[in-house]
Amino acid sequence: MARPAEKAPRYCLSFTAAGLRPELAAVIAGIHLEEQGDWARTKAAVLERNALQVRSASTGKRLESELRQRLQRLTTRQLELLARGTSDDRSAMAWLAVLKRIQIAADLTRQVLLEKLSGLDPMLRRSDMAAFYEACERAHPELAALAPSSQQKVRSALLQMLRDAGLLAGKAGKGGTLGCVQRPLVSPQVQGVLEDDDPALLAGFLLSPATRISKAAKAKAVKPKPSATAASKPAPKDATKPAAMPAAKAAPKTSPKPAAKKASTARRKAA
Numbered sequence: 332m333a334r335p336a337e338k339a340p341r342y343c344l345s346f347t348a349a350g351l352r353p354e355l356a357a358v359i360a361g362i363h364l365e366e367q368g369d370w371a372r373t374k375a376a377v378l379e380r381n382a383l384q385v386r387s388a389s390t391g392k393r394l395e396s397e398l399r400q401r402l403q404r405l406t407t408r409q410l411e412l413l414a415r416g417t418s419d420d421r422s423a424m425a426w427l428a429v430l431k432r433i434q435i436a437a438d439l440t441r442q443v444l445l446e447k448l449s450g451l452d453p454m455l456r457r458s459d460m461a462a463f464y465e466a467c468e469r470a471h472p473e474l475a476a477l478a479p480s481s482q483q484k485v486r487s488a489l490l491q492m493l494r495d496a497g498l499l500a501g502k503a504g505k506g507g508t509l510g511c512v513q514r515p516l517v518s519p520q521v522q523g524v525l526e527d528d529d530p531a532l533l534a535g536f537l538l539s540p541a542t543r544i545s546k547a548a549k550a551k552a553v554k555p556k557p558s559a560t561a562a563s564k565p566a567p568k569d570a571t572k573p574a575a576m577p578a579a580k581a582a583p584k585t586s587p588k589p590a591a592k593k594a595s596t597a598r599r600k601a602a
Contacts, residue, residue, distance in 0.1 A: 339470045342435045344477070347488045349397040351495040353418075353425035356398050358382050360414040360424075363402070370403060401428035408524050416520065419497075423521045423536070426496035430535040435474070436489060439463060440535050444498060447512045448537055455499060457507040460486065498537065514538065 349355075359377055366372040377383065377395050385391040402410065405428055413424035430437045443463050447453055464486070468475040477485065490509065493499040497515030514537045517525075525532045533539065 340434065341473050342467075342471050343433050344435075344473065344481075344485060345397060346429070346433045346436075346492075347481075347484050348393045350488060351422070351425050351429065351492045352394075352398060353413075353421040353495075355383050355394070356402060356425045356428065357413050357421045359395070359398055359402055360405075360410045363410060364414055368407070370399065374399060401425075401432045404428060404431035406524065406528055409528070412520055412524060417518070419516045420518055420521055422496055423515065423517060426492070426498075426515070427525070427532065427535065429492060429496075430532065435467065435471075435485075436492065437535055438467065439489060439493075440498065440537070444493075444512045445534055445537055445539075448514070453512040455509045455512050457509060460490075460509065512537070
């Protein structure tokens with residue numbers, strides 16, 4: 332008996348409460364490190380200090396809740412890079428947190444943006460997005476159930492996060508264009524924490540693990556073979572000289588001297 336097809340996990344659609352917000356995410360990550368990795372104390376400290384600099388308590392709670400739930404999916408090394416890294420590193424880690432929590436963002440990156448680049452057609456169009464959302468709604472009825480205003484909010488928030496993360500450049504233009512898909516800046520530190528966590532995460536930054544070559548592999552690829560190396564080396568100076576003749580050939584035996592021959596003959600006659 333065939334098993335029924337498994338339903339796709341529900342999309343998290345609460346992300347409209349906060350955009351990418353790498354600077355605020357870095358604040359929460361820093362407090363979390365101060366609190367020795369305790370998320371309950373982190374939450375309390377962020378709200379008590381008004382660390383996110385919001386005007387109302389209700390806004391602070393919504394913002395803190397959404398950002399914290401993203402950051403809870405990051406590893407300790409990723410949180411450290413978010414809290415102490417460069418501006419580009421913070422944006423990359425904030426985007427990684429989005430990819431780990433917001434599945435629709437991960438699907439959009441892999442199914443649309445990565446395909447646009449691999450197909451050498453980096454211009455993102457409204458028709459691309461419409462086709463993507465239509466496919467998503469078939470597998471995720473919770474997306475189709477949103478009110479039109481909420482659907483527009485989701486789509487606008489996703490596009491803005493793509494721009495803030497550096498995956499989409501330029502503004503919407505005439506002819507239904509939304510911008511140009513591009514690979515974001517990824518430092519060696521970011522690359523390292525992605526590969527240590529899961530190399531598949533590179534796709535969320537429009538990088539393909541299959542095409543990446545490690546430094547060791549590159550060095551091995553360009554290193555000449557031993558035989559080629561030996562052949563290319565000039566011969567030693569001594570090798571060009573003729574080899575010394577063996578002692579027997581170099582110093583051939585000589586016949587006895589004539590005087591010795593005469594003395595020997597005289598002895599035989601006397602006898």
